[in-house]
Amino acid sequence: MTTATATIAAPKTLIIQRATQPQSIAETLELAKVSVTGYHYRVDFGLGVIPRIHHVAKDKTCSCDLVKNCPAIHAVAAYLKAGGERAADPPPGYFVTKPARCPQCGAPTHVDTRLSSSIRGIGWTCEKLGSVHYWNTRGDILRENFRVQPWLFPPAVIRNGQYMKAWDGIQPGDKVLYEGLRRMDVASSMDGFAYGYLPENFVPLE
Secondary structure: OEEEEEEEEOOEEEEEEEOOOOOOHHHHHHHOEEEEEOOEEEEEOOOOEEOOEEEEOOOOOEOOOOHHHOHHHHHHHHHHHOOOOOOOOOOOOOEOOOOOEOOOOOOEEEEOHHHOEOOOEOOEEEOOOEOHHHHHHHHHHHHHHHHHOOEEEOOEEEEOOEEEEOOOOOOOOOEEEEOOEEHHHHHHHOOOOOOOOOHHHOOOOO
16 A cells, blocks of 8 residues: 655644555545534545544634644635535534644643533643643633623513513613522532533523
8 A cells, every 4th residue: 555645734744545546635635525513514535544534613723633734624615615514603612623722821732532522512631731721721711601691591670661581681770570690600609519610510602
């Protein structure tokens, strides 16, 4: 078997293997199969490419170690240019792919499926402090979510003669039917629980 190695961004490589002859990146892109899976694009390069399956986010990053330099990104661009279906936008704080660099310290990151979930997306660790900076980042995201949308259940009020859910909070003149429940209040009440800080314990933003 002949093996061709196409270097994209040293020292990372995409290995292309074919039984008869080396295949170029251009030929590989032409044969790539792109589909939408959840919030990302799934690129299948076939049996002759290692890694075969790539997941590309809407921010033009790939799940493989090539990140922003992966040919799978060009495959997705060609797919969209040809009228392919577009992936849905992920909810705030959802990692479709791992970050190229740790948001906390800037160190390289690696996928850690033990930290992945349907709510948080791809789990990752950094080379400096492992999962510590992952959870620090999750905490930053959670605090920002609390700031943008503080209500788990909004107040129910009569405002200007009409019943409404007061996502903007209780205003002067509102007749309060239900005072609502803030996300931070729930988090504070769970301080003594082992998993109280995990995002999956809260209702995701709509």
